[in-house]
Amino acid sequence: MANAQLKERQETAAPAIELVGISKAFGPVQANKDITLSVARGSIHGIVGENGAGKSTLMSILYGFYKADAGEIYIGGKKTPIPDSSAAIAAGIGMVHQHFKLVENFTVLENVILGMEDGPMLRPSLAKARKLLQQLSDEYELSVDPDALVENLSVGHQQRVEILKALYRKADILILDEPTGVLTPAEADHVFRILQGLKEQGKTIILITHKLREIMEITDTVSVMRRGEMTATVKTAETSPEQLAELMVGRKVLLQIDKKPATPGADILEVKNLEVTDDKGVKRLKGISLEVRAGEILGIAGVSGNGQTELLEVLGGYMPASGTILINGTEIDLTGKHSDGQSRRKRGIAHVPEDRQAEGLIMDFAAWENMIFGYQNDPAYNKNALMMDNAAIRKETAAKMERFDVRPPIPALQAKNFSGGNQQKIVLAREIERNPDLLLVGQPTRGVDIGAIEFIHQRIVELRDEGKAILLVSVELEEILSLSDRILVMFDGHIMGERDPAKTDEKELGMLMAGMETNGGAN
Amino acid sequence: MDTANFFLQALLTADMTIRVSVVLIFACLAGLFSERAGIFDIGLEGKMLISAFFTAAVSYQTGYIWYGVAAGIAASLVFALIHGVASITFRGNQLISGVAINFLASGLTVVIGHAWFKKGGLTPPLSDAERFHEITLPFADTLRDVPILGPIYADVISGHKLLVYVAMLIVPLTWWLLYRTRFGLRLRAVGENPASVDTAGVSVVRYRYAAVLIAGVLCGLGGAYLSTSQGAAFGKEMTAGRGFIALAALIFAKWRPWYALMACLLFGFLEAISNLFPNINVFGLFEIPVQFTQALPYILTVVILAGFVGKAIPPRAGGEPYVKER
Amino acid sequence: MDKMPRWADVVLIPLISLMLAFIASGLVVLAIGENPIQAITVMVKGALGSTSGLGYTLYYATNYMFTGLAVAVAFHARMFNIGGEGQAAIAGVGATLVILAFDWPHWALALPFAIMGAALFGGFWAAVPAYLQAKRGSHIVITTIMFNFIAAAVMGFLLNGVLKNPNTQNAETVKFPAGAHLPTAHEMLAPLGINFSKSAPLNISFLLALLCAFLVWFLLWRTRLGYSIRAFGQSEKGAKYAGISAFKIIMISMFISGALAGMLSINVVMGEQERLIKEFVEGAGFVGIAVALMGRNHPVGIILASILFGMLTQGGFELLWEMPNISKEVVLVIQGMIILFTGALDYMVRGPVEKLFLRMHKGA
Known part of the structure; x- marks a missing residue:
């Protein structure tokens, strides 16, 4: 009734x-x-x-x-x-943000009333909130210890606090x-039960x-x-x-790239059972295994935040992990104690990072200084034990800028003064021209204009054709589809499956990216 | 040393500890308010210094102590406001702003004092009317004869100047304000995670300014105490690093009011014994040099900061200007 | 795109800030009933008007160059070294120990060893806070402040104890051997026929300071260590990507910073006092912050800023005679204003200037 x-x-x-x-x-x-x-x-x-x-x-x-x-x-x-x-x-209106807006060393109650106190004194507000919390937790399976410090709660419980905050504010x-x-x-599942309950109450x-x-x-x-x-x-x-x-x-227009069929060779990179837990105790990689062969591009599709960033950082040498990684058959250190970005580069790994502004480039550095970023210890760039060979670096930079069509081709210009596409070309020029065995590429065309996209894609394919192994991470499905020789889809820290780009489409990949199994895995 | 003499010495030390701790307590609580709201304040020293000067100067000029205190607090507030404008409104570097304030205070007190009183930056000595008086608590004299507790009450607890009792009252008041009121809850939240306050629809800027200005008032009281209670005139650089000891005490207390009181009393005690007993002979075996006692507050703070004994975790948003993001 | 041209950032904004600082200081002078224009004239004349004045100006500038460079090197690694005061003091002990250890035959022999002693002690006094920052996360600003006070206590302990000259009441060491006497400007310029003031304390350390400025420039912009320091300072995340060790950079940059601050003791202790006294640093460590800010952390800027600050300090003393109503501490007010406007209120100046350039850009 x-x-x-x-x-x-x-x-x-x-x-x-x-x-x-x-x-x-x-x-x-x-x-x-x-x-x-x-x-x-x-x-x-x-x-x-x-x-x-x-x-x-x-x-x-x-x-x-x-x-x-x-x-x-x-x-x-x-x-x-x-x-x-x-x-x-x-x-x-109440909002539960992706990144919680909680005060970590406050209790649950204090977090709930913050900004919604009833008067200048806390005691009545806290008492009222305690009662209401009791009521809400009975009604919606939202039980949390009202006196616990938020920093001691699990992520799931912290989220409940955020929901409780919204409900305390009488959010409809x-x-x-x-x-x-x-x-x-x-x-x-628990959150969904809570949401269902809220809906039944008319929210x-x-x-x-x-x-x-x-x-x-x-x-x-x-x-x-x-x-x-x-x-x-x-x-x-x-x-x-x-x-x-x-x-x-959507129906994506495939970018046409002159691409011969791949002729893959031996395994350059072998990853077995890779696991990463972040500093909040959340598992970011849950047992990743993959291999990349010489002369092929392995594309990793997925919505960002599903572990791709961590995968790249582990391979790049600056995030500790557990599991096994072999480069050209030799195991590399994953603890971070005996390895860093430098030792990875010595192993023949080059890395175009996802975030070129925060990682790949120093925005206040000139283009020529950025052209050796990560390779500053290379003898080719140093006159002796002490001095860098700035003249040689400038000269090489000018040549690389020309080859990669960086505009304007001014080595002395600071990185921040280039457009996104040209910044990316600087990073690519630096990494590709190292002639690495394995190139890690993250979001190569994010914020890059159409003309530069084509250019960047061609360079990546050329490197493949020279027999190098390439691991491509991108959230752009069209990019994954047009560049990759094989595609892995990552979801929630694991690999949903492998697909052949010739035998799959955006729809199927979209399903996998959204965590839905498809039956195309047989190929 | 016989027992009676030892007791006398202990009383003397306790009394002096309280006297010298008061400045530290005011400054430490000032820092507590500011840093709890996420604003680093290494300008405590400067704010106290300018207040010490203006309290003494105006008190001398008007012959009325309360005008002096008001002027001292006002001067300290002006500096607090500069710190607020620089670090909250213009999102400048809070540390650099603090350094600037210390420079300005060192300079302005002497420049103005020199032009005003022609005494090379000192103020003339203050007469009784221009200073705070000792307050004898009820029954202090009658109870003095009660063994042990009597002298403690009469000599250590009673007989201090007004601001001593004010400082002692401000500690529980601060605790109450921080942990029992809406204002305190929001203030602490602003220093830990300003986004949580912002998303709750409360102005971060307002609370940070409030905290910085409260720090101004407290530093004002600290400075006033220095030149009109602990001393009887303003002297060049008379804060002598006490603002920094207070900062050390704040870290030592891990940004909590009652612990701040304890830390200030401990550091005050170290100052008292270094004044009263410069070199302490330990059982005739070796001597603790006075400099060690003087440096102990700083050494202890470094040890605490390094986390060798109970890690001191500062407010998480400390030192960071708040920039609204989604 | 750049919001404004580089010259505006490097020259225009510091100049505007400097002007604001001087205007604000002028208002203070006006408030105490004196003429600020007259005051500044007296200061400039006192600082540059005679070889004696110039000698003092450059002597102070030498100190500020050392401490300014010290702050700048640390700053390039995003470390705020506020402990120059203590590092210079402890470095004085290092220099003194070396100088008193031998009866040096000639200053040219004593100087390099004294420099090493000072650098080692000053560097060490900065390296401890650096280690605590890198390994334990202790805020470097607080620890370096604490180390300033600990240094003061150490100085008091040593100069009242083992290092004390038994023949005086003062807390100071014995006078240094004659062989450790550094040539003064008077002595160096006399052979060239220039009669430089004999009383001015300017000595060969000034050249050492210029050399240090060059070396800092060389380190930061010509070596891969400097490259790594700057990269780390600009982007910690980027440094991680490039495999630059945070621990190494923090330790090395702070050691160099402390060593540079320590060079001040060569100028004051070895060059002027010729004995170790207790409070010889006299706030120069803090002035270094202002110098580095003003000089935009670049050696050339720091040289110019130190000379300006040297002029202020020397000019301040001159006020004493010409305008007795203004005390020399007016210099602290000016320094404070400069720190405030060039440092803390940078954005207040920068914001409108950027807007102006943006409008001009659009208009063009």
């Missing part, structure tokens, strides 16, 4: 959230383009999309972090401007940004995720975002993972 009434009210009431024509640009990048979205009260609405599709920007606008360039927000049918977080809270609308990214499967939930299994399992409706646009909103019951994957990645 009560349920029937509730249902009726939901159907007649205005949508919990209505976004009309939301647009937001960061400089030349259009993060959100004319987005219109309506979420019914008491439903769980999923938002899926690839990296950079604009999901987080949209939610940040809704939570008052960014101001939209255009568009309107309606909460419960009423036009509600949200200039800052407190306005969002007042409008009944709860936004969760990639809530299961750091959780174990059991913890993830509206927006779930941002790239995991299709979660979408299918828990949402009522789902929106797909691609390149800043809302491409579709469908009822979950009426769609399939395949359709969503296709909507998510």
